[in-house]
Amino acid sequence: MKKCILLIAVSILVACNQKKTPTNLTTDLSEQEKRDSTQIKHLFNAALTEGKSYEWLRDLTKNIGGRLSGSPEAQKAVEWGEKVMKEVGLDSVWLQPVMVPHWVRGKKEEAYYTSKGQKKNVPICALGFSIATPSDGVTAEVIEVKSLEEAEALGDKMNGKIVFFNRAFDDTLINTFRAYGGCVDQRVRGASICGQFGAKGVIVRSMTNAIDDYPHTGTMSYGDLPVSKYIPAAAISSKAAEDLSKDLKNNPTLKFYFKQNCKNLPDAPSFNVVGELKGSENPENIFVVGGHLDSWDLGEGAHDDGTGIVQSLEVAYLFKENNIRPKNTLRVVFFMNEENGTRGAKKYAELAKLNNENHIGGLESDAGGHTPRGFSIDANSTNTELLQSWKKLLSPYGLHDFDKGGSGADIRPLKAEDVTLVGYRPDPQRYFDYHHTSRDTFDKVNKRELELGSASMASIIYLMDKYLNSDTPVKP
């Protein structure tokens, strides 16, 4: 027991001294960059010690919860958004009216099949915009396919059957959003194809890397299909998809039953929530920072997109806390209806055009609230290079990804040659464990990861406001 304290203490300290501090990394910077680096450090310090985003998120997710467009919860979220924007002390806060689709899930769905005398319940949920099944459900044999092409090739063979789309995520893709992009056509377009050929319904493997019991909802579309040919569409859990696929091999004529009670109601009135800090030099130039206020109904809309909402507001809060008055106007927008219609985004862009507003840039956070990785840049090549040159200022905070790519569904309608659109990119590994499920809840969000995201966003907006302009970008 007489071990040397000093040795233990020293060895723990040596073990912990793993990384240089961000401030040590300022040695290769110009004087201007050092000043920017110091300001960025202040933004991170404020987020990590005085940040409000985590408590805002708790309030939004636990006291309001899931907030699908048109629902009473979505309306509560609008009122909540207006309230917190005013509490932060933005110069002005207003609501932008917008009509949104109003789809309701109704009573909880059910599904099962029997294989070798054993009844298997299947975790299932209706897809957004889908119609209900008849009141006694749908029962039919199942045809499994892996793609839209394979389904289309079946033609009339699917008449009277349930078509089961079972193409899984490609787990070898490091960016899980690309795996999602490689599968989601099944969810979006499956029913529109199978409805043509008289299928009785469509079930789709959930959009996730995980093998578990949680069905993932999401939007679908009947496209140009005549209403008479609409068929019900649902997602089943990935585990159930794997099991069903195995059981179909042994028992190809098994009958699958599902019942759902969803409904499309007339469009409902709703709002984007907008607030701004007026620019000190060029108030007519506008940067937008935002996320979407609506969410799916199954969970609490925590990672999708409660985190984007509270981070966007925290950008303005951190500016105020650090006495940064932007040169251009900084506008925080809580967009309505990203999940099933992007009506809020369209309305915002329509009004911007109508009012001759001069948007010079935008930043969206809609990829979850996990630990920061970087940004995805949708801009002309000059501005892309400018943003990429800030990597050395931001890499001490774990921000290394500055690739060209998409920004976000809500700011994309603002795209133009001189508009610099940016998507915040947190780590994507866990995102599709929760996305559009009952598991997307507050407890899945880590406070520090959320706050580091807010500070990352505030930092790039700080630099964009300082160095970007719509005519001739200036290098720092």
Add this chain to the structure above:
Amino acid sequence: MKKCILLIAVSILVACNQKKTPTNLTTDLSEQEKRDSTQIKHLFNAALTEGKSYEWLRDLTKNIGGRLSGSPEAQKAVEWGEKVMKEVGLDSVWLQPVMVPHWVRGKKEEAYYTSKGQKKNVPICALGFSIATPSDGVTAEVIEVKSLEEAEALGDKMNGKIVFFNRAFDDTLINTFRAYGGCVDQRVRGASICGQFGAKGVIVRSMTNAIDDYPHTGTMSYGDLPVSKYIPAAAISSKAAEDLSKDLKNNPTLKFYFKQNCKNLPDAPSFNVVGELKGSENPENIFVVGGHLDSWDLGEGAHDDGTGIVQSLEVAYLFKENNIRPKNTLRVVFFMNEENGTRGAKKYAELAKLNNENHIGGLESDAGGHTPRGFSIDANSTNTELLQSWKKLLSPYGLHDFDKGGSGADIRPLKAEDVTLVGYRPDPQRYFDYHHTSRDTFDKVNKRELELGSASMASIIYLMDKYLNSDTPVKP
């Protein structure tokens, strides 16, 4: 409802196309580097589609659980380790006997105090190596301090009191391990200082960024204190520490009670578990990859360090799956007793010296199983630069940190001028939410993050094996 399917599908696909694939990044590489890049891609693909680490971890954590040195669970873990190494088909597997400290917690601790007539229970746990309280507990007034220096300056004023160390993590440090390093002296050395001056006990704020109800255990030491002056030492939850600090301001003479039943037993026999793949060209040169098999007793030892154990074995498994025979011998080591004594590490290094083994490098994973960030390099400058030159091969997988720094407590005793030691560095934001608590359980580990770590480790070992040698490192 007649929305254009194509538009939805295209916009989702555009949104998902956020990053180049790793294979697109090979354009700036030499032919040799392209071959290495391809091999690395195979290692990642295998980990993400055929990896065994997650199921191994489930088995270790759920079927054995916490495995403190000297416990029956630690012995089960040794047997488990030998079994899984043999299942992977290593060329040889053996046990290295080592005597380890044997501290037991005994019956669950309890603590409370009364403030303004209200009894407050305090989440508490004994620190490793601490003695018990008397059987009726310790009751005393509390003096709060923020540092060892402040405690030492109190001198005899602490006689008969409980000293409460309450310096919190510095939340502005991006690397949470540095925040830990800045506080852990309170836990390790508090009792040795306060015992000198007749304090009745020491309570320490838990080592975490989070404010919650979970006490964090960990090792402490009485140093050179005479046994007669030993005093009981415990950790209280961060939330309780905040509350107690507030209550002490209003009520400085409040009495704090705690009781613990821990005990130091005679050293117990245990083992390191060792297995190796023989090198094809220089079998006498050895690379070690490892983690520690023991854990604290409160949780399941998932992130600390079950993940390091299964990732280390997966390195060998991935080599075999991809038909990579290392040029040098690759030795997988499950070290015993990292948490309270590092006896396994010392024994391993002692035997390596005794047997004249030629270790040329080592890699340890003991910083949790979260998403990969990079490596910390403890090597001479030539080899450090060589490892840093591989960043371009590994950055497509999120590995950007290649700083000089410590490696790990278990491989550090192998340190020498020509030995290249590396610490695997996953994202550190969530680690101290779980570290040394009852929350360090299997469900906190994400399968993909774990597997990406295994593949990251396999990739750098692949490169080290190919390009490092103990005499003259060759650039790729």
